[in-house]
Amino acid sequence: MDYKIMTMNPKDGSESLVASVGKSRITSVVYVPASNEVMGVADNEKLVRVNVATKQVTTVTIALPPVRDVLISDLVVDKNNNLYGIRDDWSGPQQILTLVKIDPATGNNTDVKAFVSAETWYEPVYIPATNEIVGITNSGKKLLRLNLTTKDTVGVDLPGSTEIPCRELIVDNKSNLFAYKNNFFSINNGDVTELVKVNAVTGQETLLKVLPAGGEQDVNLLFVPQWNEFIGIWDQSSINRINATTFNITPVTIKAGPYNYIDIISN
Numbered sequence: 001m002d003y004k005i006m007t008m009n010p011k012d013g014s015e016s017l018v019a020s021v022g023k024s025r026i027t028s029v030v031y032v033p034a035s036n037e038v039m040g041v042a043d044n045e046k047l048v049r050v051n052v053a054t055k056q057v058t059t060v061t062i063a064l065p066p067v068r069d070v071l072i073s074d075l076v077v078d079k080n081n082n083l084y085g086i087r088d089d090w091s092g093p094q095q096i097l098t099l100v101k102i103d104p105a106t107g108n109n110t111d112v113k114a115f116v117s118a119e120t121w122y123e124p125v126y127i128p129a130t131n132e133i134v135g136i137t138n139s140g141k142k143l144l145r146l147n148l149t150t151k152d153t154v155g156v157d158l159p160g161s162t163e164i165p166c167r168e169l170i171v172d173n174k175s176n177l178f179a180y181k182n183n184f185f186s187i188n189n190g191d192v193t194e195l196v197k198v199n200a201v202t203g204q205e206t207l208l209k210v211l212p213a214g215g216e217q218d219v220n221l222l223f224v225p226q227w228n229e230f231i232g233i234w235d236q237s238s239i240n241r242i243n244a245t246t247f248n249i250t251p252v253t254i255k256a257g258p259y260n261y262i263d264i265i266s267n
Contacts, residue, residue, distance in 0.1 A: 004259075005038055005050050010224075010231050012230070012256045019046050027261045028074045032104070033050045034081035038265065039104060044071035049104060052267070060107040067091045072100075076124040076133055078148065078214050083178070084133065086121055097121050099133065099146055113151045123168050127200065129175035133213065134200055140165025140181070145200060160205035164192050172244070173225035179220050181203070195221075195230065195242065209247040212240065220264045236260040 003026055005018040018038070026040035026048050038050045042059070049058040062085070069090035076084050083104055098114040101265040116139070121144050124135035130147065137139050137144045143156040160164060161181060168180040181194045193211040198204075212234065221232035223244070230242040237260070239252040254261065 002053060008239075008254070008264075009071050010229075010241055010252060013239065013252045015254065018052060019050050021050060021057055021060075027263070028085075029265050030075045030077050030083070031265045032077055032081055032083060033267065034110055037104070039083065040226055040263075041072055041075060045072070047102065047104060047107060060104065061195060062102065062107045062110060064229075065089070065091075071084075072102075073120075074122055074124050074135070075102075078126050078131070078133075079128045084124075085109070086124065086135070087265070088120070094118075112148070113153065115153060123166075125127050125169045125171045125177070127171055127175050127177065130200075132200075134169060134177065136166050136169060140167060143198070143203065147182070156200065156203045158198070158203045158205065160196070162204075164194060166198075170221050170223050170230065171200075172223045178208070178221075178223070178230070180211075184243075195247070209242060209249075211242075212251075214251070216224050220262075222264055222266055224266050231264065231266075233261045233264050236262060 002020045004020050006015045008015040024042040026042050029040040036052050042048050045062055047060045047062050062072050071088050072085045074086045083102045085100055085102050087098040087100050094116045097116050098113040100109040102109045119137045121135045121137050124133050129231050130148050132145050132147050134145045141158055141161050145154045164181045164183045166179040166181050170178040177198045177200045179198050183192050191213045193213050195209045196205040196207050221230050224231055228244045232240050233235050234240050241250040
């Protein structure tokens, strides 16, 4: 099975091929405006770059320590088009997480901040107003903020997520932070899926919309400022468009297939 990068029209579900990227699944897909490239991680150690204009696919090996159990997971891009990744190091007695700055041309990377953690730090987003990378930790019940200027880290508890944990973070064009939440692992509390606005300083949450259930592990949400909408993939096969003012939902069927859609980004 080949994985593909597609362009998609969220209004009618039509799509077209950008490029095939091989048989390794590409994860943590981001868009880098300066180079007009879609980038993602393959096999936890390779950076796959797809130029949207030329369709050229370039694979670069990310420089990692020559030991087992060290990998690159999530990618994130700042306002200056710098590319960062989270390096997970399980080779020692304690897990070490390191935010690294990656050179997309060579795969070389430099450490920004390392810290010992018993929890994974995942789904990072960049908040321009504070120059921070913010990610989820403690199984969706806490935020970890890393300031790129001072290199300080701050943990923020999410008291509203003890029963319905955060799965993804989204940032709009005004540096507001949002979260997609779901308790699909819960046995006693039923199936609840929510979109909330999050105060990154206090951890307080404001419920915006109860979202459609079903396929919750496969949801990917982003904010598209041109349309003032949150757009996400549901069940790996359809799109939900959520108006950011009214929070009305418009479902859209993806017309091509049969494919599974595993990530969504916007330029």
